[in-house]
Amino acid sequence: MKNLYRYTFVAFIFLFVSCAKDLDFFSVNGEKMLDFQLISPASNDSLAVNLGTPNESIDFNWKATTSGLGSDVIYTIQFDKIDGDFSNPLFSKESNKNGSSNIASLTHQELHDLATSITPNGAYAKVIWTVTANNGSPNIVAAQFKHTVLISTSSNGLSKSELTFPTNNSYMLIDGNKAAEEYIFTWGKSNATDANENVKYQVLIDEVDGDFSKPVFSIPSDNSGLDNKLTKTHEEWYQLFDKKEYSKGAFKWTVRASTASISVEYPSSVFCLETTDWILPIYIVGDAISDIEGSSGWLIDQAILLNGLSPKVNAGVINFRNDRNNAEFKFFPKISSWDNGIAATENLSYIGNCEKGSNGNFVYTGDNSANVVYVNMQGKMVTVTDEIYLIGGSTVADGNMDKAIPFTYIGENTYQVFSYITTDSWGYKFLPTRSWNGGWGLTEGTTDKITQNNPKDLKVSEDGFYRVTVNFSDGTTKTEKTDWGLIGSATSGGWDTDSDMTLLPLSDNEYKGTYTWKITTDLTSGKIKFRANDGWAVNFGDTDANGSLELGGSDIEVSEAGNYTIKLVLDPAGYTYSMVKNF
Template sequence: MKLYKYLSFFLCVLLIEACTDDSKVMVSDEVSSPIVSTPTSGSALVITEDNLEDNWTVTWEEADYGVNLAVTYLVEIDFKDNVFYSPAIVGSTQESSVTVTIAELNDLILAELNQDPNVLAEVELRIVAQSEGVSDLISDVVALDVTTFGDDGTPPVLTSPAASSATSIDDSNLSDQFAMAWDAAEFSSAGDVTYVIEAAVAGTDFATTAILGKTTETSLAITNEALNYYVVGNLGQNEATAVETEIRIKAITSTTELMSEVISFTVNTLDATEKGVLWTPGSHQGWDPSTAGTISQVGDHLFEGYMYFAEGAGFKFTSNPDWDHTNFGYESDGVLTKDGTKDGLSIEAGYYKFKVDTSALTYEAVQVTSFGLIGTATVGGWDTSTDMTYDPDANTWSITTDLVVGALKFRADNDWAINYGVKDINAKRGPLVFDAASFDIKADGNYTVILSFESGSSPYEFNYEIIEN
């Protein structure tokens, strides 16, 4: 019996030596592939900064070729469903286990399998038994969930404005540029970066923020006038006040967000003189001048503004929020009287634009049924307005819609009789100017556009805001 076994073994050896490198055979019908013991299929590993130096071990039951051969084991991993087309080699050994650090495993998955950092990577593992001249024996595949680790990168660093600096805004420098600049963020993974510039009142931990702009560049400039609007309007600060303001830069990719450190500086807001106004008390609000809406002075004896009437009403214009001064009633269509004993004007429900000349004693009341966006940035081009929605509580018209690179203006009732442009074509917040230049949309995207015709309170002008979502 022993002689028979020896003869069988030598015949196998001779057969192996007779084969070329490209012709591998099985030495026995009774062979078994390696069997992975650890890790088990379906197990998960979360890689963190704290466990990078820990060991990660793969163990298996050895392959059996039916004869005693020198066997080398390769531990291979690949991403799911790649059928080990281009696997990474965890290790090679003649033992029944391989140990690497978790950091080494993380590097293999990131570098050789091209998986992203800080995401769940579905990978597969197998053991390949190899011996010279015979066919490989391959274990079953073990599926693993590995949450990779990567240093997110370096956040942006603000270089302008300087910390503790001050910007004073007055009528003489409204069009001057307020410049912001920063060193670029560095991310561990490639991708497009968008920078969002946020401002807040110091000490509020950015509970309420004003978005000064979004850009893919490392700088942004807005006008002093726009800055004043953001601080007074969005952040609710007073005029002619030194406002301690904080600014930060948020760098965003599709997978990661990095935040700069906060820079504090002072904004001395504009001392905006309140314009003359006319109050509009009437039956719609109980004939109480002190709580009535207003229209604002736009020139000598000239007043202009928009008012919404939820229902038909009679009303008057008053020079003060009381009945003790001049009040203007109805003389005839388009004509006013200072005779306080005369009736008020009658108006149907709706949204109206008023013009009043208190010297000539004339008025105009034009009903506006809609405001809309117009221009090459909109779906209707210069031909058809994109309607906005009126909010009577906020007294604003607004819309959230997709816009493309191009020009943007605002007009009423899909017509050019009432249309507004902007003072600064690059300022995303500022005053509306009748029949002025269009705003310049610089990037395709989704935007929220808000028009406010509440001119009886700060900032005492019709204004707009364009927010890139």
């Protein structure tokens, strides 16, 4: 029985060893490798070889294979003629990382030598390529499909250099205070292997995650592309980025150098853009503009200035007419140039007396009158209006458009209104029409700057009778509480001391909506005027002696001494006064 066990065990060992040999159990050198495929260059791709950068490389890559038990795989890339079978390849080399990588980098010189070995005098050579994988066993695996590529054989080449300014990860500040100063992009020269070929440069600027296939800007360098620099003023750079609606952000740039036969791109650099202090004027011109005289208002050298209030916001008060040709107008950044005009487009909102016309022009739709022109390209709005209104819960108008209180134009791009304003409710705003469209309020974080872009409510700190002004020369507003008095040689205080007047309520303790001040006093023959807050900054007189008051107008004559009841009415419909002799 023991012998039987001994023979059985020996027979088992013999069978095990025999099977292990069949399965290469004691060695991983013969383990199976999975099939794999080539990736790029894809079949029928073209490769441009540049002998100006002979040591730069082009990557060939493929999907990696694996051994059954994870043994190391060594790859070899092979090239052959279009009708070859790789039995005697024209060129072969191990892949990167001593053959372990699924990428093989071939230099331009290697590819050029390969191509010229097939067609020494031709422009291109067509070759096939494949990859073999070897894990140390006799079982070498090749890629499932071969790829065909077309390689240029031109001896022309173009070297690359480096970008020098702005440097990588630098800060590009485009400053409105340096509008006329130059900001210059520079780089090293590229050299052609053919000395008779001119090298031209194109500066490409793209968003930081772009690949320059569709750059934000593509600009020839100075001297029609021949110089290795690009010169622009701060203002020119600002206009360039602003046209694409960039005011800040991360960008990258490169240079594309080209000859008639080849082009190269320099290694890119990143810069961070910021623009500051860009408040630029614009000009208005066209048949609708009254102050441009003649049969046509399209005289660019007579275009009228609109003040810069903030970046991309301009305003002014302009005299308009509707009786010349089509009453059209347009805006331009320079008085002497038709370039870069602001066109009427579908993307703009039109508020008040304007609408979109033909050929990018605006059409004036109002009467012959002075209008506020407020060009807000930041908010994509253009406002032209001959009225502005005060509205708000703190005024008698509340939110009722029909009761909105009209301002009065007093010259020098300034409007004013007098109103009783309270601290209750939500405050007040200004409107260009009797609607909420395009309303002005305070700019966030300021106390006097108006804006149409996310405007904040204005408020007062105490109830009172206020003079509110809006100045479209600088885009400011002022709300000043006023108390009124009578002064002059006919009063007891002469020209030195006011006699205080009293604001009349509409009813018991209801002052919203009242505009009337009153005083009963003795006067001698002489002269009087009305003034606010015991000062001369805001005063009224009667220039034409017709009962209508003008800001800073002439003295009012008192011809006869006596006791008078005098009323000052600062109604938006018209500023008037009355004098009734009691005895």
